[in-house]
Amino acid sequence: MPDKITVAGVSIDTRQWIGGARVASAETFTDLSPIDGSVLGEIARGGPGEAEAAVGAAREAFPGWAATSRKERARILHAIADGVEERLEELAIVETMDNGALLRSHRRGVMPRVAHNLRFFADWLLALDHEDFETRGHRNHVSWDPAGPCVLITPWNAPLMLATWKVAPALAAGNTVVLKPAEWSPLTASLLADIAAAAGLPAGVLNVVQGYGAEIGDALTAHPDVRRISFTGSVPTAKRIAASAAGNLTPLSLELGGKSPLLVFTDADLDLAVDLAVEQYDNAGQVCLAGTRLLVEESVAEEFTRRFVDKATRLSQGDPRDEATDIGPNVHPRQVEKIDGFVQRALAAGARPVIGGHRKDGLYYAPTLLTDVAQDAEIVQEEVFGPVLTLQTFGDEDEAVRLANDTRFGLAATLVTGDPGRAERVTAQLVAGTVWVNCFFVRDLQAPFGGSRLSGVGREGGTWSFDFYCDLKNTVTAPKGWTHHG
Template sequence: MTEDLITVAGVAVDTRHFIGGRRVASAGTFTDVSPIDGAPLGEISRGTPTEAAAAVTAAGAAFPGWAATPPAERARILRAVADGVDKRLEELAAVETADNGALLRSHRRGVMPRVAHNFRFFADRLLTLDHEDFTTRGHTNHVSWDPAGPCVLITPWNAPLMLATWKVAPALAAGNTVVLKPAEWSPLTASLLADIAAGAGLPPGVLNVVQGYGAEIGDTLTAHPDVRRISFTGSVPTARHIAASAAANLTPLSLELGGKSPLLVFADADLDLAADLAVEQYDNAGQVCLAATRLLVEASVAEEFTRRFTERAARLRQGDPRDESTDVGPVIHHRQLEKIDGFVQRALAAGARAVLGGRRGEGQYYPPTLLTDVRQDSEIVQEEVFGPVLTLQTFTGEDEAVHLANDTRFGLAATVATGDPERAERVTARLVAGTVWVNCFFVRDLDAPFGGSRQSGVGREGGTWSFDFYCDLKNTVTAPKGWQTHG
């Protein structure tokens, strides 16, 4: 074991960047800490503009060859990456749990299988990508998806590998090359992905991984004139900075920026189902962009709903995410813990009441919390907490429910619980959201468009929408007898 390798959960992880098919170290490092117990996992190469620029250069050099690779061969390699993920699924799950604190059972059963599925899905979609030719006054129109060039993908810490490959897989399938910048709080599985991709036969420079702080290397990546696409998942302030950085080159952006999603519970809903859906919002310690953190409940059933909800929530077990019986793990970082507690304490000081939780626990564990008696214009209702904190408000009719649901600057998702199909149709049509679930939650298909409205994001990815973003769409128009030349 060299100083560039660390052992996490029994797995060797290289702490260096992956640029142009080889490992590259930086002079400086940053410490990666496990949220489970606060123990250091290792010293990670801290990227500088030099490494960031080198990664873009490597991606640019590899682009012509990868773009010219036949789609069937690109798809074969991506499926081989998926196979590599499957072979190392247990290792990936263990490392990611140590690194970001999410439940090990979730990583094993859902998250890492989805990582492999990301690659297989977009490999398959690449081979069926087609638009039927059409005619205009006898001329034939043919639509094609051309690779755009090097892409910079900046990914978050709450589901590091799944959300990284949600971007990496379609970008590579489209024939682009990639510079992946993982979150500094959870960088380890991105390094393992680089090894898996290389082992699957991905050519050098097609996938590059640069670690470090966005404030130090972000502008080098997002303002680089050779970058053709930028996809970012994270906060609104960071997105504004990225957009400004990319503006000089008019680099196209895809931005997924979280939200403040509502769960609307009508009196005719199955209240047991509604309570189950509400408790599900504590998944991953509430660190889920799609989480319905605002419970909006019809006043006539609010007391009964609250009783059923609190009974279920009280049964949640919080603790070590490696334990199969644990339901809620730690918060990712002590700074995030302080942020969450600050939101809650300010809300309580302003008159909110904690029906559940409301005080930080030991270490980096924040208990599931429910706050009532909150105003619609209050910070706790309007701003994303990104932790296990829900609010509950009541309404007296559809109009008020829709008004409360839409009355934020966000619009990522919404959930509706009702026993009336006609009401579901009326209400969902009026909600501002990129995804709406009716009597269910977090049912996601890669065929569906994903993204947010308002300040929850720009653009849509998923299915063919991903290829629309990661490609330059071309329409070729051919005249009748188009190959005939005039004498």
């Protein structure tokens, strides 16, 4: 098979990136475009051998990178961000071809965020500090020491943005990285390797390996030389990774999605509430933070539903390369089968489709809203990860909070209310890592991000990221005892 493919005019190397060089694998896997099902290319399919080589390269490069000054590490991260911005259009179109998300979103939001991820953690590194403090005359000094090689396993719904969200703080901290992108959307990770090399990142500091979790992922997460593992994805896969890492007590950061509520109270601005609710169809519903459970106070439920249907049915679904498109395809045939399975089982159990409830041509799934669903129904309790919302009603605040918290997850929550007192009361009771009041998806990298319950382990963002990717050290120095001065 050829070592390179061309996607939308962009040349992409399909081999592994290990130790600063391209490495072929004996086998490949097929990468499909969700837009039309066309074959984008055959991608190097790694296994235990590639995992060993990549971790070995990261281990060898670690002492030199860890000893590199903060200023120089930050400079190189900014140079990588420069490379991302120079190739922004190429990255945007390749990502759209590979995972089906809107090209306009990639151009205007996602790829600029990729560069921002790199710049933010470069700048945070330079400011990272903890004020010294005294204990009985002794000086305490806290420092963040690089931990070692890190394995970063990233999802397919926002491949490059979520990759750099992990890569940037790991590299800034002085660690070396083995990045394994999802096999359904591997292409921009390969381009990131090229951009990083061109920016002057030393060989072996960033390695990119491709393949299936059961073949290369298990070998990476069980490796005794790996000092950190960060994973974004499903709960079953996270359990497998945790079991694999347990033998070496390798620290984990896990972001595992959710089943987030969107609460609409009777005093809410209904137009705002509807806008926020329809926004949950973004990226064809493939957003971990999406408020897929609409919980609406009984007194405004009928009017809310009427306005929601009016707005949602005017969404344009089609080719994500078209600027007018609002909803593109789902990422893979298996994902569409999963989404439709959830919906059809819900309908068979008595759910009523207010809109949608069916597949369309190819990998396009109609935006769906289901009502007449029980709180213990599968469609209410389990993450669908598609353009499928449920609508339930509540009578008062207590019931709203009870319904909102009544799942195994706790990633995010959104509430719409005109009463600041109510907002304060309700948010204090919600089990969620992030709560939005009268807004959605407002994100700042200096804020902690993560989930409660099965939505994850740990927090990322700002100093929390460095706390994870580093070994924190406290050095206590006595006020006396020096025998040499100068």
